[in-house]
Amino acid sequence: MKFDLHTHHDRCGHASGTIEDYIKSAIEAGITAIGISDHSPYFAHEKDHPQPGIAMARSEFPNYIAEVLRLKAQYEGRIEVLLGVESDFYPEHIELYRSSYALYPFDYIIGSVHQTRGVSIFNRNRWKNLAEDKHTDEKRHYYELIRQSADSRLFQVLGHIDAMKGYYPSFAEIAGAEAEIDEALKAVARNDIAIEINTSGSTKDCGGWYPTDAILERALHFGADVTFGSDAHVAGRVGDEWELVQTRLREIGFKRWVFYRQKEKVLVPI
Template structure:
């Protein structure tokens, strides 16, 4: 019984009709634990947490409308969890905590998408990869993964090794393993789960998040997992889950974490 907790409505509308396209796809894939986690930067209420020109062009939602959408969905009998994907922002822990506490999220995803003003997963910034020091990018990225975990604000770490998205990967294996070790050490001391995300298979890197060796570290340190597709359109819900489940089992996992109204429960998949 897998989960799909990382999905976005941003290519469509905040309407029941569009939301139902996602939930129907989840039902067809036999995904019993399904949630929407819209990007927090779309909402006016997060401007005090993170504000970049790229985001301001895309800040057009109100949280009241978002909450109302899920209330309508639940009244209609739709089993869908309400979440948010927050851009983890160093130095804004109190602001992030205040925002999270104001809304009845079933769970909250924390992700690292930015290195200062460098949007690491955005096509608009892709040329920056050739201008910057690769080891410095990775070190700074995993610095944020560590402090994200230490903040203990988030239920799920989104696509933990997103930094590999454009296939810029250090050749120094010892350096990479060092980053993985410190990230998983921090996560193992927090409440934060790690998602096995099939989204990477649809990206230039062509690989799931996380790498098998990183997922194995998570397993050995007792870090729980969830499955996610990071769907930005209904057809991608549950994308390539056969590969995700096979990877989880190969590493040793047999359970996933589920969430409802802030409570968590581990179940077998």
């Protein structure tokens, strides 16, 4: 059973290819279940499409849902197509996002912290001229938001939970946030959701997956489930490094990983 829950397409404005391109690539890669999970609109913004290069327009969201459901039916028997979305996590807007998603039959929702204190987690300039003690504060704040996202009970999967290292590899070495990381992982286990092993980190400056092995070891310790996501923004990356991740999880000690169908966990032995 081979699955990939994290894929994007051209609607978000920074990925290439249609949804069907990703489905076809998944079939070629021997994927059994492919999750379509493009970036959520900015539901709380007054404009319909405030950031065209980052996420789809709010008015486009129903069309996205309809296309995935059409392709799910079209490819039935060849590959299982799962309806997902990668949702931003904004604590102040959580109920608006919850009500927006309640209208649709999602198989799963990925919750990702993409901004802290109003700045993208991928903005390497946020670290320039920042005092060392403030580095720890930023890391603690980031994992507190991740803990809150787990406790919101809106998401089945938490996306790329150490992606701040993507363009700032030293993030992984910032000490002093161990308690916050543990609390986030405890929340994942407590709420019976999962973190993803996201292989797109290998395309960034950090050159490795999200999260680190150390975090995966803590996740296993606390009984948090894991899933797989390539975070593909080009169709050719669907399922990228799946077998390597499977092997590494087995080495760490995981016995299973999961994907979601109609928001219910499907357990897959490793």
